[in-house]
Amino acid sequence: MAQYELLLPKMGESVAEATVIKWLKQPGDKIASDDTILEIATDKVDSEVPSPVAGTLIKQLFKEDDVVQVGSVIAIIETADEDSPTEVPFVDQINNTVVTPEVPVSNTAPVEPVTKSEPIPETSGRFYSPLVKNIASQEKISLDELDTITGTGSEGRLTKDDLLNYISSKAEPSKSVEQTSAPSLPTPVTAKPAYSVSGGDEVIEMDRMRRLISEHMVMSATIAPHVTSFVEAAVTNLVLWREKVKSSFEKRESEKITFTPIFIEAVAKAIKDFPMVNVSVNGTQIIKKKDINIGMAAALPNGNLIVPVIKNADQLNLVGLTKSVNDLANRARNAKLKPDETQNGTFTLTNVGSFGNVMGTPIINQPQVAILAVGAIKKKPAVLETEFGDVIAIRHMMFLSLSYDHRVVDGALGGSFVRKVADYLEAWDINREI
Numbered sequence: 001m002a003q004y005e006l007l008l009p010k011m012g013e014s015v016a017e018a019t020v021i022k023w024l025k026q027p028g029d030k031i032a033s034d035d036t037i038l039e040i041a042t043d044k045v046d047s048e049v050p051s052p053v054a055g056t057l058i059k060q061l062f063k064e065d066d067v068v069q070v071g072s073v074i075a076i077i078e079t080a081d082e083d084s085p086t087e088v089p090f091v092d093q094i095n096n097t098v099v100t101p102e103v104p105v106s107n108t109a110p111v112e113p114v115t116k117s118e119p120i121p122e123t124s125g126r127f128y129s130p131l132v133k134n135i136a137s138q139e140k141i142s143l144d145e146l147d148t149i150t151g152t153g154s155e156g157r158l159t160k161d162d163l164l165n166y167i168s169s170k171a172e173p174s175k176s177v178e179q180t181s182a183p184s185l186p187t188p189v190t191a192k193p194a195y196s197v198s199g200g201d202e203v204i205e206m207d208r209m210r211r212l213i214s215e216h217m218v219m220s221a222t223i224a225p226h227v228t229s230f231v232e233a234a235v236t237n238l239v240l241w242r243e244k245v246k247s248s249f250e251k252r253e254s255e256k257i258t259f260t261p262i263f264i265e266a267v268a269k270a271i272k273d274f275p276m277v278n279v280s281v282n283g284t285q286i287i288k289k290k291d292i293n294i295g296m297a298a299a300l301p302n303g304n305l306i307v308p309v310i311k312n313a314d315q316l317n318l319v320g321l322t323k324s325v326n327d328l329a330n331r332a333r334n335a336k337l338k339p340d341e342t343q344n345g346t347f348t349l350t351n352v353g354s355f356g357n358v359m360g361t362p363i364i365n366q367p368q369v370a371i372l373a374v375g376a377i378k379k380k381p382a383v384l385e386t387e388f389g390d391v392i393a394i395r396h397m398m399f400l401s402l403s404y405d406h407r408v409v410d411g412a413l414g415g416s417f418v419r420k421v422a423d424y425l426e427a428w429d430i431n432r433e434i
Contacts, residue, residue, distance in 0.1 A: 004053050006075040008068050011042060011339040016129045016157050018042050018339075020066050020074075021208070025057045037075060040068070041208060042339040045306070055079035067161060128158060134366070135163055138219055142283065209304045220366045224405040228361045229415045233422035235377060236396040237430045238262065245434065253319060260296060260351060261321035263374050266424035267349055268292050268314040274417045278346050279408060280367040286408055295345035295365060296325065298332045299354075306332050307365060309345040318434050353377065359399040369405040370414070372421065374398065 008018060018040040025037050036048040037057065059076040062068050126147055128136075136146055141163075149166050151158035197203060206214065242257065249257045271278045271292050280287045292314040295307040308328035310316070316324065331337050347368055352360040353376035360373040375398050382395040402418040 002079050003058070004055065004077040004079055005073045006037065006049070006051065006077055008040070008070055008072050008074050009049065010070055011047065015042050015070065015339045015343070017067050017069050017159055018047075019208075020062050020064050020068060021046060022064060023060055027057055027059060029057050031055055031057055031077060045337050045339045045342055046209075046335055047339060049074070051077060053077060053079050067159065069157075069159065126158070129160075132158055132160060132163055134216070134219060135160065135167075137223060137366075139167055141167075207302075207304070209306075213305060216366065217363050220364050224364050224366065224369070225407060226361075226364065226403050227406045227409075227411065227414060228401050228403045229411065229418050230359060230402075231400045231418050231422045233398055233400060233425050234382060234395050235398055235425050235428070238425055238428040239377060239396045241428060241430045241432060244430075249322075249434065253322070255322055255326055257318075257322050258325070259374075259377070260349070261318060261325045262425070262428075263349055263351070263372075263421075264294050264296065264310065264313055264321055264325065265318055266421050267294060267347065267372060269424050270417055270420040271347060272314060273420050274413060276413060277370050277404070277409060277417050279369055280346075281369065281405065281408055282367075289346040291344075291346060293344055293346045295342075295348040295368075296328070297348060297350035297362075297365075298329055301333060306337070306342060307345065307348055308332050308337055308341050309343065311344070348372070349374065353398065359401050361401060362403050364403055364405055369407075369409055370417070371403050372418065373401045373403070375400070 011018065019042075021039040021041050023038045025031055025035065031037070031051050031054060033052065033054045034050045037051050038049050040047050040049060055077045056079075057075060058078045061072075061074055061076070068074060128146065132146075146158065146163075149158055149162060150156075151162050238259075242259070242262075246257055249255070275288065276286075278289045278292060280289065291312055293309050293311050294313040295309045297305055297307050299305055308331075310321065310324045310328065313321065313324075328337070328341065331341075345365065345368060348362075348365040348371040350360070350362050350371060350373050352362075352373045356376055358375040358378065360375070362371045362373045364371050377396050377398045379394050380397045381392050382397060384391050384393050384395075400418050400422055402414055402421075404414040
């Protein structure tokens, strides 16, 4: 008998750790090749870890809710093949390639992943995951202070547990110093609002994703002063054009064309006109992003929200954007997104019109500085200027609302940007070929 050591696979350049959600196979269970062994979760995305070999699961090295570093051995599988190696190939789920680990792994010690993640530009050179940076931001821990904390993760990375342990140790008073002064008064604790539950009420515990969304929204509203600007756009030509081409487009491309890729195209163009909307904030530094990576907020069947990201959206034509939007939306609804596909967004679009809403005031998706909400397209009477004078006609109208971080985006920039998006939509060529 041979033993295979199953590693937690690489799940993206910015993903350093994951949480074990559920073991689908127990010790003693027979496993076929490609059977799912367990479910894991990163910041928002749930993923499955399959077995590359057939055999019997003999040991689980982590419990449910444990945080595991990428590259760690998570399970031992016994196989009947005596000649098989005792290492499982390191699978890059993003590039769909297999890399053999360079160092032998043990049954208990984590191993270093083969490939190295590039440092995030806004750091001093050391890699920090988005979760670690969010916690540090909430706790007002500077980048210089982060650099002094010892990391226990792969390649010396700072994990969530490392940071939480550091924060806890800072909060504890030193016991080596003799207390010569009068005892200090206890720190006041902010009382939570009182609530009552009657016999007919149902108490629902937030699931993991809802808790993450809750923390992320509170953090964003706390650190960024939100301002929202509104514009109403006349999009009759755009609506008529889509009605004209949607059947032929679907026959040719086997894809349905919605308004979302059209909105994303307009946003990408406007970002090129106003690149200071495509930034993030690191203390007193403004990080101007080179890439235009647009996230699109998608509602899931369970009521939660996820934001898959279209990378380099400005480099895709309308057909490419349509295929990317449809693919990401479908896989989001079926819980098939890869962790890296929700990372590194620089701007977010949310379509509140899909719920029949005419406008909204969305909360910024940190560490971005702006988010655009597009409302429902409605037929309304509008004043048109003609060579014979003003007339009232029925037109297709919609509201655009841009929420932005007033620390770095002032009203002139925010207002001009959302106006530019509306201009691109209003100037749509009804005879455009795709």
